[in-house]
Amino acid sequence: MRRVFFKNLFHKNSTDKSICTSGTLRRLSALFLCGVLLFSQSLTASAAPSEIELRLEQQRAMPIQSNQIANWPAGPVVNAESAILMELETGTILYAKNIHQKQYPASTTKILTTLIASERCSMDEIVEISQEAVSDTPRNSNHIALDAGEALTVEQCLNAILIRSANEAAFALAEHIAGDSWHNFPEIMNQRAKELGCLNSNFVNPNGLPDENHYTTAYDLAMIGRAFFANDMLCKITLKRRLEIPASDLQPDDILENNAMQIIPGGQYAYDYLVGCKTGYTDTARSCLVSCAERAGMKLICVVLHDESPQQYEDTISLFEYGFSNFEKVNVSQTETKYDIDNIGLFYGDNDIFGNSAPILSLNRDDYIILPRTIAFEDAESSISYDTANETQAAVITYSYHGVDIGSVRVNFSAGSNGGAYMFDSPSDESSVSDSDEKNAPVIYVNVIRVLLGMAAAGVVVFLIALIRILLKNYEFSHRNSRRTWRKERRRRAKKSKRANHFRDFDL
Numbered sequence: 001m002r003r004v005f006f007k008n009l010f011h012k013n014s015t016d017k018s019i020c021t022s023g024t025l026r027r028l029s030a031l032f033l034c035g036v037l038l039f040s041q042s043l044t045a046s047a048a049p050s051e052i053e054l055r056l057e058q059q060r061a062m063p064i065q066s067n068q069i070a071n072w073p074a075g076p077v078v079n080a081e082s083a084i085l086m087e088l089e090t091g092t093i094l095y096a097k098n099i100h101q102k103q104y105p106a107s108t109t110k111i112l113t114t115l116i117a118s119e120r121c122s123m124d125e126i127v128e129i130s131q132e133a134v135s136d137t138p139r140n141s142n143h144i145a146l147d148a149g150e151a152l153t154v155e156q157c158l159n160a161i162l163i164r165s166a167n168e169a170a171f172a173l174a175e176h177i178a179g180d181s182w183h184n185f186p187e188i189m190n191q192r193a194k195e196l197g198c199l200n201s202n203f204v205n206p207n208g209l210p211d212e213n214h215y216t217t218a219y220d221l222a223m224i225g226r227a228f229f230a231n232d233m234l235c236k237i238t239l240k241r242r243l244e245i246p247a248s249d250l251q252p253d254d255i256l257e258n259n260a261m262q263i264i265p266g267g268q269y270a271y272d273y274l275v276g277c278k279t280g281y282t283d284t285a286r287s288c289l290v291s292c293a294e295r296a297g298m299k300l301i302c303v304v305l306h307d308e309s310p311q312q313y314e315d316t317i318s319l320f321e322y323g324f325s326n327f328e329k330v331n332v333s334q335t336e337t338k339y340d341i342d343n344i345g346l347f348y349g350d351n352d353i354f355g356n357s358a359p360i361l362s363l364n365r366d367d368y369i370i371l372p373r374t375i376a377f378e379d380a381e382s383s384i385s386y387d388t389a390n391e392t393q394a395a396v397i398t399y400s401y402h403g404v405d406i407g408s409v410r411v412n413f414s415a416g417s418n419g420g421a422y423m424f425d426s427p428s429d430e431s432s433v434s435d436s437d438e439k440n441a442p443v444i445y446v447n448v449i450r451v452l453l454g455m456a457a458a459g460v461v462v463f464l465i466a467l468i469r470i471l472l473k474n475y476e477f478s479h480r481n482s483r484r485t486w487r488k489e490r491r492r493r494a495k496k497s498k499r500a501n502h503f504r505d506f507d508l
Helices: 002-009 022-047 051-060 106-120 131-135 154-164 167-178 182-195 218-228 232-238 311-326 435-440 448-507
Strands: 082-087 093-097 126-128 151-153 242-245 255-258 274-282 286-295 298-307 327-331 361-363 368-372 381-385 393-401 404-413
Touching: 082 218, 082 311, 093 311, 106 154, 106 167, 106 182, 106 218, 106 232, 106 274, 106 286, 126 167, 131 167, 151 154, 154 167, 154 232, 154 242, 154 255, 167 182, 218 286, 218 298, 232 274, 286 311, 298 311, 298 327, 311 327
Parallel strands: none
Antiparallel strands: 082 093, 082 298, 126 151, 242 255, 274 286, 286 298, 327 368, 361 404, 368 404, 381 393, 393 404
16 A cells, blocks of 8 residues: 555656656645644544543542541552552551442452352362353353363362452352352352451352442452451462463363463562452453552551552552551550559469469460551550450450551460459559449459359368367467476475475484
8 A cells, every 4th residue: 555655646757757746746745734633633632631541530539538547647649449458467447548438349259259168168179160150151251261061179269260260160169169059159258248347248249240239348358358368378379370270080171371460479560578469350340459468577458449450559569568668566565554464463462362473364465456657555545345255355455546446455364264254444544444444443353253262262271270270279288287287296295205204203
């Protein structure tokens, strides 16, 4: 085409020399004008923001709720419509942006599916691929081309779901757990979600394929993530670069698929401290990412929903860096001074009725809170709850800052002290106790049965000691009186004998 076009621009005259005719000049002028017009249109098109850019701009302008907390470290602006950063152990929320807004989770749904499978199944169980699992999987969605009648182990299914996001494997695994049809599996999912602390979720399939009744929130996915990322096996699977399922009697093909998640090692946005992750995407849900990272002994969970690619990776890394830079773990037992259990007389002494000189109560040494670096430990508010079903615990002290829970510490009975309704208050911090407790402060309440048994035992001991002392005293008095009488009688007899001898000599 280009060769024909330029041939038409020029012609040869009788001297066989190429010359530019007037028609050629008009063509060149028209071509130049078209070029200018097209260039101006391209500039206008590039200057006009796209629908995605407009939406991202609106989402960046949305308020960040955690930034409204006084003296709280200011979090970064992210593109995602919903985002959360949560510490895994305590559940402390470090960053919050529309965390309870309902969103479509896409394939991040699969962290709940695989978590349930890891809790209910052995890794070597055989999962058969049904016709329903295959036919219900859209051909334009993620799959590994399994056919009805083939089979995988549970472990292979977990790898296929977490590495390649295989939808037919998720359907098959759901059928294996629920029986008959995967349609019975969402009931199990929703029940487990409630147990994990989810508040606004409803799951209708095991893989996150589009459905208007299938939704969750950033907060709920973070709560599911606390259990998922505590499972080392599941985390390690998500970080694998490649899915490898060899051919077997159960299925005839060597399945080799690459992991498309770009935040794992070797990816374009690889994050050095990553523990595990799961991405998701549909046209409605847009790009989603649930991930976990660990640095300096602190594990953080990040969820971004309704984002765009590659911003979901950039936003996640930005939030992780914010969390690790602005927050720290604080061991309560090494820092707390308001609840000085060791100095309470009944709980610590050489002569307590339980025969133990060690403290009866102690703060758990493994418990900690997550504290912003912008505030001191003394700035945190605390409250005591005695409502605990654990027989080894007397109470739980919960800490917060401006209404944000930042962790708790268990008050344990020391070894050798099993249970009991011990209660204590902090005389130095009246604001941390309730009105009912304040009336009794600083009285220490002790289990009545234990006290009565202790008093009875002490009374028996005292009685026995008194009895022994009385017997010993009586024995000494009796022994002493008998000896005195014997001496007196001996002196009397001696005098009588002397007098008799005297009279005998007188008669002579």
